[in-house]
Amino acid sequence: MSGNFNISSSPHIRAQITTRDIMIYVLIALIPAACFGIFNFGISALTVIAVTTLSAVITEAVYQKLMHKRVTADDCSAAVTGLLLALNLPPAAPWWMCVLGSIFAILIVKQLFGGLGQNFMNPALGARCFLLISFTGRMTTFVYNDVVTSPTPLAAMKAGESVDVLDMLLGNTAGTIGETSAVAIMAGAIFLLVKGVIDLRIPGTYIASFVIFIILFGGRGLDGSYVIAQLCGGGLMLGAWFMATDYVTSPITKNGKILYGACLGILTGVFRLFGGSAEGVSYAIIISNLLVPLIEKLTLPKPFGKGGER
Amino acid sequence: MEKCKERLYNGLIKENPTFVLMLGMCPTLAVTTSAVNGAGMGLTTTVVLVMSNMLISMLRKIIPDSVRMPAFIVVVASFVTIVQFLLEGFVPALYDSLGLYIPLIVVNCIILGRAESYASKNPVLPSVFDGIGMGLGFTVGLTAIGIVREVIGAGEVFGMRVMPSSYEPVTIFILAPGAFLVLAGLVAIQNKVRAVLAKKGRNMPKTGCGEGCASCGNSACNGKIFAVENEEQKGREEQK
Structure with a gap:
């Protein structure tokens, strides 16, 4: 087709930014959390991150090669999935668990549904839940400061113990590799906000609705340190800023994003307060992922000139 | 006799109820947590299917068309009740593990489907072989799913350890999501086999x-x- 008569469907104005750029921004934004995880948990965390990320990229490349598709492993989306999955694993995860999780995320959740842009739920979280159901013991046993099975702050709170809020903000606690430090996660999130990769609607409404839910039903009322501990504990920060905002599995309409955030906050609150385990972010996000087509249908904006009063 | 052989081939391979017709998904997904349960469910269904096909084929000229569904259900339910008592009496372990799914055989779509589409229109002998073929096809399907789920989810086949002791079972495969994953995987494999065979010139619908x-x-x-x-x-x- 000649360059002068290139007829295509909208959008006609194209941004310079590519998928690859966005994925690299996300990777950069995850560096503080990853580095803090390595600093906090030592060399085993580095191994988990390396093995998981590498096997995710290799899985994507091998699958696309075998299926005679264009190999898109260099757009870094598999690397982001792998890194996010690694940050969701306990530092003592054995290598085969990392590889299995990566293969499940890339092969079953992402590629079998059509690859990037077609997956119905967040691949990293899908794999995390797969591993959590399959290897509950390993996924919930946390080693910290050479103390085996030290409880995460959330588990301790659920058991009625008190926790140090400052430690939770900084991240000097047990937990998965990337979730412990709220400060490191926020540093990455601010970078993404400044770059315009994510907007405040989803994480903002997620955190706001979660706080309201905790104040209403948490049984402690307006107890500031309890609310902050709930916010910084578990995967909430990592989930709200990096996984709920995944482009593929979140609504594209503005009102839809707010509705989606509210769903996430309420579900997380329900799972944490009334569920069997202390943590509920990953299930809340993948369940809300499944609601996204419905939310988008509900909040479809009216075209100009339609609707309104007669 | 040619007709009977054709019915067996039809049920086992060409129109395998589990992998091709996708009938009877409820027991397929629910009871295949182990190879024994899968085979037990399959054989139980086979017995009911053969008996009901036989009786319905015998009665096909007596049953009025307008009430054929209630009539089929009465026939099937009678045989299921008999089989249920037999299982309870002779293999209580299997009876316990299949539980609710034995009475549910009454509404299994394979049984009603074969009664409606084959046994009520054909003579007794082909109907019996149709029942045997379909039942064995169902048994093979369920046992295959059960074996895969048991190997991955528990490291065992028919209760015997087959994986090395260092193998850690992937528990999700003996839970509900594993049933969907394994069924989808096996259907994908057999679709691939069919596609390859079709390419080689063998006619596979x-x-x-x-x-x-x-x-x-x-x-x-x-x-x-x-x-x-x-x-x-x-x-x-x-x-x-």
């Missing part, structure tokens, strides 16, 4: 419509799928 509606278990279709298939086939040939 894509759906169960190859023989027309007389031998099809999908009574809800009323010939619609067959018509669509034929149109598609014509369209493909015209394009060539």
